[in-house]
Structure formats: structure tokens, C-alpha cells
Ligand SMILES: Nc1ncnc2c1ncn2[C@@H]1O[C@H](COP(=O)(O)OP(=O)(O)O)[C@@H](O)[C@H]1O
């Protein structure tokens with residue numbers, strides 16, 4: 001569906017000479033992406049993924065690619081970007097920024113069991129710890145400031161009831177953001193979009209997290225909340241599945257114990273994570289980008305999740321292990 005910029009084997013053969021990967025042997029477009037042009041490539045040294053970035057710029061990309069390199073160097077299972085002979089992780093191909101990363105084995109697990117959630121929780125904790133000494137800083141670009149910018153753009157399309165729900169939640173998150181509890185939350189680089197389609201599994205073995213292009217610095221517990229809101233729910237209703245929630249949180253806690261402040265922030269962060277994706281889906285739905293080729297994701301899914309997280313108790317962050 002989505003290879004926006006085509007690359008032939010001839011194009012690749014001359015471009016790849018700047019990388020220590022040997023000769024290019026094959027290239028195949030990946031149909032499933034919606035943002036960039038992605039290709040599986042085979043060279044004399046192995047299999048990789050080539051991405052041509054259709055929207056992100058040369059200036060924006062180093063944060064994401066250097067973060068992936070930093071994490072890969074510390075044993076976190078993520079695609080490892082390959083540097084060219086000048087040490088650059090991003091170089092131009094057909095005039096657009098492009099990069100090569102290692103190929104993860106396996107496929108996304110869209111029907112996870114507790115065993116998969118536990119693997120995701122443990123790797124997420126490892127990722128947060130490994131990011132502690134990452135020297136670059138970029139805020140989470142889809143956080144409070146973005147919610148404030150975007151809310152007025154979608155309000156004209158919403159019913160009175162939905163306008164109230166959205167404004168009240170942004171107000172609630174504003175208030176929570178200025179509490180000492182929020183400020184005391186441990187933070188650092190987060191993935192911020194660790195949905196089931198952004199993780200690879202080979203059977204029950206997690207082989208890697210990918211698609212880091214919403215990453216930024218934020219509270220670690222927000223990242224956990226984003227992940228739980230996708231991995232540990234009944235997808236029809238949005239209700240939390242306690243067995244999967246426990247598996248993910250317990251596995252995370254064993255690697256990086258949660259703090260008391262994170263326990264207090266847990267429910268507000270589950271709400272924040274629901275708001276974040278409700279709002280981006282509303283924005284994509286009512287203000288689709290020119291290049292958007294696929295049906296936008298359903299905003300009502302995260303509206304439901306937000307209502308549930310507001311109105312129902314949630315499983316505690318820690319339990320007796
Ligand atoms: N490093 C990787 N290893 C293996 N497969 C990958 C890798 N990166 C991307 N893919 C495959 O390419 C598809 C599209 O990638 P994605 O990052 O979701 O694209 P986009 O950013 O264009 O939405 C993924 O669903 C996955 O199947």
C-alpha cells in the first residue's frame with residue numbers, strides 16, 4: 001500500500017557503497033507502513049530495513065536514530081541503525097532522509113497472552129533504564145502542549161457531550177501536571193507508542209521494539225500506561241484484562257521497581273495515555289493529512305477507554321509478587 005518513494009536495486013547498489021554492508025542483493029517494498037517508505041533489503045552481510053522518511057527532516061531524525069543506536073548498544077532489543085563511512089545514521093536517498101537498521105525477526109502479536117505482556121513489561125523497563133544516560137533531549141512532542149494546541153482544532157467537530165469530556169480531561173491533566181507527585185515521577189526517553197503493531201515476537205520470544213518516531217522525554221509511567229492501554233485490554237470494549245495487566249506490571253517492576261509517586265500517578269497516567277490517542281485520532285479523523293492513504297484509526301476506541309479509566313478503579317501498579 002505505502003511505498004511513496006520507489007527505490008530500485010540499481011539505486012540501492014550505488015547508494016549502499018557508503019555503508020559497510022557489502023553489495024546489495026535484493027530489495028522489496030513493505031506494504032504495511034503509513035508514514036514512510038520502508039523496504040526489506042538483503043546485502044552480502046545480512047538482512048536490513050531501509051526507510052525513506054517522508055515527513056521527518058534531517059534535523060529531526062538524529063534524536064530518534066541515535067536513541068535506537070544507544071539502546072541497541074546497551075542490549076535493548078530494538079533495530080540497530082547502521083552508520084555510513086562518515087559515521088552518519090541519516091543520509092539522503094532520492095533527496096529525502098534515509099536510514100538502514102537491522103531487521104527484527106518475527107511478527108507482531110496482535111492477540112497477546114500474559115506471557116507476551118510479561119516480555120513487553122520486562123523489555124520496557126530495561127529500555128527505560130538503558131535510556132537514563134542518553135545525552136540528547138527532546139520533549140514528548142505529543143504531550144500537554146500538543147494537547148492544548150490540538151484541542152481547539154477538533155472541538156468544532158464534536159458534540160457538546162464530547163467537547164465537555166475532552167475539555168474536562170485536558171483541564172484535569174493540566175492540574176495533575178502541576179502537582180508535586182507529577183514532578184517527582186522518574187523520567188527519560190520513552191517510546192510513547194508501544195502498541196502491539198510496534199513490537200515483534202517470534203512465538204513467545206520478544207525480538208524487538210520498533211517505530212520510535214513518537215519517542216521523546218517524558219515520565220516513564222506514562223509510557224507504561226500507553227503500553228497497558230493497548231496490550232492489556234479487551235479490544236472490543238477497552239476494559240483492562242487483569243491477568244495481562246498483572247503480567248506486564250509485575251515483569252516491569254522486577255526490572256525497575258515502581259516508586260510510590262508512580263503508584264499515585266498510575267490512574268491519572270492511564271487517563272493521559274487514553275487522552276493522547278483519542279486526541280490524535282480525532283485530529284487525524286477530522287483533519288486528514290494530504291498524504292494519508294489509509295482509513296484513519298477509530299477515535300471512539302480511545303474515547304471509550306478514557307471514559308472507563310475515569311470511571312472505574314484500575315488494578316494497582318504493584319501487588320504482592
Ligand atoms: N526493523 C524492522 N525489522 C523488521 N520489520 C520491520 C522493521 N521496521 C519496520 N518493519 C516492518 O515494516 C512495517 C512498517 O513499519 P512502520 O514503522 O510501522 O512504518 P510507518 O512508520 O511507515 O508506519 C512494520 O509493520 C513491520 O512489519
Ligand SMILES: N[C@@H](CCOP(=O)(O)O)C(=O)O
Nearest residue numbers: 193195197198211277281297
Ligand atoms: N498507535 C497510534 C497511531 C500511530 O501509528 P503507528 O502505526 O506509527 O504506531 C494509534 O493507534 O492511534
